[in-house]
Amino acid sequence: MRKYYQILNVSPEASKEEIKNAYRKLAKKYHPDKHSNNPLSDLAEEKFKEITEAYNEIMKERKNSNNKNNFTNRHTKSNNYSFNRIRTLIQQNQFRRAEQELNQMTDYNAEWFYLKGVIQINKGWFMEGIKNIKKAVNMNPNNQEYRNTLNQINFQNKRYTRKSRQNGYNGVDPCECCSALICADCLCECCVSDLIRCF
């Protein structure tokens, strides 16, 4: 177990947040996307795998010990417990079971909508999924994780738009949009009415 902490360069007493941050930092550094055109990409990939494994192992261990602790006062923390359980199921790619358990819950808070959204996106239900994740962000705007997921979706969409431009798609440039609006305004003014007041 110590080995894993060394890989992530954190002390075994570090809090969950600290470990998460350390993992994020390293993962960003070694992410295969960053090294895609590099002859050493396989090394980066290896490193990335190592980090991910270390992180998963640490989290698993902590969760197990947590669950044991939680077992005694399950009644007080029952909701948190089942949310954690659903998260573990999602991590293990058991989406169907996770959804079943989620549907049985009646506490519709931000976490519920967030998990529902994540499961739905994995199923391919993008519209409902995005809607639910947005709802979770609205309900709890301070949660970094929810916002990260939403940002990631936006990032992926931008990636497609960018690639589509690279392949020759020319939609509307913001600049051209402006000039078109100005033109439209001028035309409107010719006909006495006005489209944009300030011009």
Place this chain on the structure above:
Amino acid sequence: MFGYLKLHKPELKFKDYDYFKAVYCGICKNIKNRYGNIPRFTLNYESSFLAILLMEDKNQKNTKSTRCLLHPFKKFNIIKKNKAIEYAADVNILLAYFKNLDNILDEKNVKSKFYHCFLKKYYKKVVKKYPDKCKKLNNIISQINNLESKKLANIDLIASKFGNFMKNIFIPPWEINNKQKRILKETGFQIGRWIYFIDALDDLKNDLKNNQFNPLIEQFKLTKNKKLDKNLFSLMKESLTMNLDRLSACIELLDPFENKTILRNIIYISMNKKTNFIINKLFKNKRSCNEKILSNT
């Protein structure tokens, strides 16, 4: 429901266009040789897309030149018969049959019933060839019809079912390795979802006017006079772009081959254009006018 996977010609090289045309004509000829002249009129672009995707021998030299019934004085290059072309021809018949079936249920007009009599004969021939696959496809279609007749208001669910339909279509009947199979499955799924969404958006105005079923109307409680709100606009745009992003990732994961540029042209340009065009038209975005002007110039 079909006919959305078109090329965007202005950005295509001549050699790519020629290749696409050769595939298209190859399928047409194959249909003629095995099914007769009538089903040639059902030729759609989806089958050409599939044929290019599944083609094993991906160089451009395996063509021959023939004449065509529609253009008797001109010679055409077509792809020689191979299993991808043959499968695409069968798929073409299947898609035409199922599309017509959908038309009968939706519009209940005499024309589609008339077509049905013809198509049924050819469909039975295909069923004989792939009994398991057709059973599966029929099953999914009846599930979709069931959901639609119940007026279930969840477009994501129905679109995913249609995605499964296309997923089954995209798996070729011959042996392929597991990795490729996974990619093809995902490709089919994403294309199916996209087609269903675009089709629903495309028909929305007509369906509102004629009071016909459309999952979007049920889900968002749309009425003829209510204006479509901005949230729905961004939601549609985001989910469809996500759809296309997944699809493009699938194509990039395939081993490189020469004619990938054709598929890229369809996925990155044509499908993107279609999505933006339909959404902007529906939501009466000011941008749509600009886009029209720009695309004309």
